[in-house]
Amino acid sequence: MHEKHDVREAYARQLLERYSQWLGNIEAVELGEVEALSREVDSMLSEQDSVLHAELLKQIVELRNKVTEMMWISEHMKILHDLSHIFAKTFEESEILWKAFELVSRVMRADAFFIAFYDEGDSEIKIPISIDNGVNYGPLTIPYGQAMVSKVIDTRETIHIKTMKNEPSEPEMFRWGSPEMDTNTCIFVPLMLGNQIKGVVSAQSYREFAYKKEHEELLKIIGFQVASAIETARLYERMYQMSFQDELTGIANYRAFHRDLEKLLSEENASVSLIMLDSDSLKAVNDHFGHHAGDALIKQIAEAMKEVAGPEDTAYRYAGDEFMLLCPGASMEMAEEKASAIREYLRLRPLTQDDCCILIAVSVGIARYPQDANTADGLKRAADEALYRSKRKGKNCTTVYAAG
Structure with missing residues (x-):
């Protein structure tokens, strides 16, 4: 009898130690372990003690659920804080999308994940990021009207598929990629800005019943962010x-x-021709016809440069009526031909103002890198000096830079 009492007392101590461990790490308590222990202990207790013990285990489970929920909410709030902090520091779309995936993955399974964007009236839906089993298969586009994404955009309502057993099985309905297994739980949440639909965010799991209502709410908030x-x-x-x-x-x-000039000159074996030109008559046009006519003159010069510029060339309005044309790889002869073409374009297209014909003439200076200068500032000074010589020669002409 004494030995039986000792055994019961030792078992009671073991139970107390186990409960103490549970309370010390309550969020890690497995519900299956609680159920198994309940069955084991109840067979050894009186009916009254069994009821008390069941109530104790119930309170442990409730405490475990509350602590787990509070931890989830805490992580949830931290995710939103981290997202706000990251988004405030970056304007790179790709970084924003990838960080959204990483942070979502911290609080819910995201075996597959995508974000789709849609502009009202478009015929396509753009999917810049589509992750499946850790691999990004984006960017993708799908026709508007296809897949679950279109349905969410049309209804502006969240779709939560808890198991694929009773749902359509076509993979293209839900995700894109090539994993070894299909996803079984999917959440599709509309991306809303005010009353405007912007797209869809989707998190998916290989497991069935992987998400709760809280996950939908989390995705809604993250989607808005x-x-x-x-x-x-x-x-x-x-x-x-x-x-x-x-x-x-x-x-x-x-x-x-x-x-652009700094970028061009940083390239290996860079060769650039710079054409600098300046209107010969802007002040006179402004004085006689008004600034609206002067603006028309400036626009006409810009049109001439755009017309003459080759696929690799770029035209710039540098200041006032001063313009630049960067011609990567162009020889001096090619640059002179471009300058001549600009002047000819303007000669053939004078402005008309108050029944008067306003001729447009420009003075041009040309310099080359690295032949005439070995820095960006040096190249600009060389072209400017050549332009100044054109002005001194009587305007309406082109001068090639020559040292000395």
């Missing part, structure tokens, strides 16, 4: 490109000129 970040990145890109464009003529400006 991604859509906002992409919209901001595209706006930034448009503004950035506009900063390199001349507003009046639509050609590149002086910022673009310096950026």
Whole structure:
């Protein structure tokens, strides 16, 4: 009898130690282990003690679920904070999309993942990132009206497929790539900015019933952040490109000129001809006909340069009525031919203002890298000096730079 009491007492200590371990690491408690222990212990307890023990295990499970939920929410909030922090620092679309995938993967299974974008009225849906089993198969495009993506765009409602057993089995309906197994749980969430649909974000798992309602809500919030970040990145890109464009003529400006020239000269065995030209009559046109006529003159010069520029050439309005034409790889003879063509284009297309014919003439200077200078500033000074000589010779002519 005494030995039986000792055994029960030792077993009770083991139970207390196990419960203590559970409470010390409650989120790691396996529900299957709790159920197995309940069956094991209940067979050794009286009916009254069994009820008390069941209540104890129930409280342990509830505590475990609450702690797990709080940890999930905490990680959820950290994900959103991290996303906001990352998106505030980058305007690269590819980085935004990849970081979204990485952070989503921290709080939910994302064996497959894609983000699709759609502009209202387009015939195609663009999928810049489509990850399947760790491999990015994007960018892709699909016709609008095809696949589950189109359905989400049309309805603007989340679709949560918990198991494929009762769903269409065509792979193209859900994901793209070539994994060894198909996904079994899929969430498709519309990307919304205000009332405007921007696309779809989808997380998918090889497992069945892998996601809860909380995962849908997480994807909705992340989807909104991604859509906002992409919209901001595209706006930034448009503004950035506009900063390199001349507003009046639509050609590149002086910022673009310096950026492009430095890039060209950094290339191995670089060879560049620079054509610099300046209007001979802008001030007179402004004085006699007004600035609107002067603007028309500037636009006409820009049109002449665009017409003459080859596929590798770039025209710039550098300042006022001063223009540049960068011609990579062009010989001096080719550069002179381009300058002559610009002047001829303008000669044949005078402006008409108040029944008056306004002739357009330009003075031109040409210099080459590396023959005439070994730096960007040196090349510009050489072309400027050649242009100055054209002005001194009476204007409306072309001068090739010659040292000394």
